[in-house]
Amino acid sequence: MIDPKEAISEKAVLIGVITQQQDETQSDEYLDELEFLTSTAGGVAVKRFVQKMEKPNPKTFLGVGKLDEVRGYIESNGIGTAIFDDELSPAQIRNIEKVLDCKILDRTNLILDIFAQRAQSSSARTQVELAQCQYLLPRLTRLWTHLDKQKGGIGMRGPGETEIETDRRIIRDKIDVLKKKLLTIDKQMAVQRKNRGKMVRIALVGYTNVGKSTLMNVISKSDVFAENKLFATLDTTVRKVVIKNIPFLMTDTVGFIRKLPTQLVESFKSTLDEVREADLLLHVIDISHPNFEDHIASVNSVLQDIKCADKPTLMVFNKIDAFVHETIKEDDLVTEKTKEHYTLQDWKKTWMNDKEQTSIFISALNKENLEDFKEVVYEAVKTIHIQRFPYNDFLYNEYEGE
Numbered sequence: 001m002i003d004p005k006e007a008i009s010e011k012a013v014l015i016g017v018i019t020q021q022q023d024e025t026q027s028d029e030y031l032d033e034l035e036f037l038t039s040t041a042g043g044v045a046v047k048r049f050v051q052k053m054e055k056p057n058p059k060t061f062l063g064v065g066k067l068d069e070v071r072g073y074i075e076s077n078g079i080g081t082a083i084f085d086d087e088l089s090p091a092q093i094r095n096i097e098k099v100l101d102c103k104i105l106d107r108t109n110l111i112l113d114i115f116a117q118r119a120q121s122s123s124a125r126t127q128v129e130l131a132q133c134q135y136l137l138p139r140l141t142r143l144w145t146h147l148d149k150q151k152g153g154i155g156m157r158g159p160g161e162t163e164i165e166t167d168r169r170i171i172r173d174k175i176d177v178l179k180k181k182l183l184t185i186d187k188q189m190a191v192q193r194k195n196r197g198k199m200v201r202i203a204l205v206g207y208t209n210v211g212k213s214t215l216m217n218v219i220s221k222s223d224v225f226a227e228n229k230l231f232a233t234l235d236t237t238v239r240k241v242v243i244k245n246i247p248f249l250m251t252d253t254v255g256f257i258r259k260l261p262t263q264l265v266e267s268f269k270s271t272l273d274e275v276r277e278a279d280l281l282l283h284v285i286d287i288s289h290p291n292f293e294d295h296i297a298s299v300n301s302v303l304q305d306i307k308c309a310d311k312p313t314l315m316v317f318n319k320i321d322a323f324v325h326e327t328i329k330e331d332d333l334v335t336e337k338t339k340e341h342y343t344l345q346d347w348k349k350t351w352m353n354d355k356e357q358t359s360i361f362i363s364a365l366n367k368e369n370l371e372d373f374k375e376v377v378y379e380a381v382k383t384i385h386i387q388r389f390p391y392n393d394f395l396y397n398e399y400e401g402e
C-alpha cells in the first residue's frame with residue numbers, strides 16, 4: 001500500500017487543463033485548490049503547467065509536446081512528483097509514467113493520501129483503507145508496464161499475468177475483510193445513534209475549511225480540532241447543545257470537496273449516515289472564498305449522492321469578517337458590475353434571499369451574529385421538536401427576561 005507518510009514530502013509540479021468546460025480563471029482557481037491540497041499533504045508546489053485543449057488527452061492527459069516540456073523541467077530541476085488536477089485512468093498513469101519517469105499522483109490520490117494521514121479512529125482508518133484499495137485495484141497493472149503486454153505472445157502471458165492476478169487477489173481479499181470490518185462498525189454506530197434517543201439531530205455540512213468545526217466549538221463550547229488546512233476533520237463529533245429550553249444534538253463531520261472521490265463517498269458511509277439521519281442540515285459556506293458558489297454546488301451534488309438533498313437545510317454564510325469585494329470608481333463608466341463587485345448587501349438580495357430558504361450571515365471566528373444564528377436554529381429545532389413530542393414536553397421551561 002501507499003505509505004501515507006512517504007507519499008509526498010517533496011517538490012511537485014501541478015498540471016491542469018483549460019477546456020471548454022473550465023475556462024482560464026476556473027482552471028487557476030482549481031489549481032489554487034490543488035496547491036492547497038498539496039501543501040496539506042506535506043508537499044510543495046513549485047510550478048504549474050496548464051494546457052488549453054478541447055478535452056484532456058485520453059492517453060496522456062496533456063498533449064505529447066506539453067508533456068515533453070514537463071519532462072524537461074522535471075529533469076533539470078530534480079522534481080520527484082507530478083500532480084494532475086483530475087482523476088487519471090489506469091492507462092493514462094501508465095503512459096505518463098513512461099514519459100515523466102517520476103511519481104504520478106492525481107487528485108483522487110492526493111485526497112486519499114490526506115485522508116490517510118488524518119484518519120484517527122479505527123473507523124476512519126478502515127474507511128480510508130477501503131477507498132485506497134478500491135482505487136488501487138484497477139491500477140495494479142501499471143507495475144508491469146515493462147512487460148509490454150501489447151507485443152504479447154509467448155512468455156509474456158505467463159508469470160506477469162499470474163503475479164498481477166495474485167496481487168489482485170490479495171487486494172480483493174483485503175477489500176472483503178475491510179468491508180466486513182466496516183459492517184461491524186456500521187452496526188455499532190447505528191446502535192450508538194439509537195441510544196441517543198429521540199433528541200432532534202442537526203448536522204453541519206459544507207465544503208472543507210469553511211469553518212464547521214469552529215462554529216461547532218463556539219456553539220457547543222466543545223474543543224474540536226480546527227485549522228487552516230483541508231480536511232482537518234475526518235471523524236464525526238457529536239455534542240449536546242441547549243438553546244433556551246430545547247436540547248438537541250449537533251454533529252460536526254468531514255468536509256466535502258469538488259470531485260470528491262466516489263470511493264471515499266462510498267466507504268465513508270457510516271460517517272455520512274450521521275448526515276443522512278439528521279433532522280436538519282446546517283450548510284456552512286465560506287462567503288469570503290471567491291468560489292463559494294461552486295462550493296455550494298459541489299456540496300449539493302454530494303448531498304444528492306447520499307440522498308439528503310431534500311432535507312430541511314439552513315444556509316449559514318460564515319467568515320463575513322473576511323469578505324471583500326472589488327469596487328468600481330465613481331468616474332469609471334466602463335467597468336461592468338459583476339459578482340466580484342457585489343457587497344454583502346448586494347449578495348443578500350440575490351438567490352440568498354429566496355423565500356424557499358433561510359440564510360444566516362455570521363462570523364464564527366469573531367462571534368458575529370451568533371445570537372441571530374441561535375434564534376433561527378432554535379425556531380427550526382422547535383418546529384421539529386413539537387412534531388416529535390406532541391405533548392409539548394420541553395425539558396426546560398423558557399423564561400422570558402424580566
Ligand SMILES: Nc1nc2c(ncn2[C@@H]2O[C@H](COP(=O)(O)OP(=O)(O)OP(=O)(O)O)[C@@H](O)[C@H]2O)c(=O)[nH]1
Binds near residue numbers: 209211230231255256
Ligand atoms: N476569517 C475567518 N476565519 C474563520 C472563520 N471561521 C473559521 N475560520 C478559519 O477557517 C479555517 C478552517 O476552519 P475549520 O473550523 O477547521 O473548518 P472546517 O469546515 O471544520 O474544515 P474541515 O474539517 O477541514 O472540513 C480555520 O483557520 C479557522 O480559524 C470566520 O468566521 N472568519
Ligand SMILES: [Mg+2]
Binds near residue numbers: 212225226232253
Ligand atoms: Mg472541521
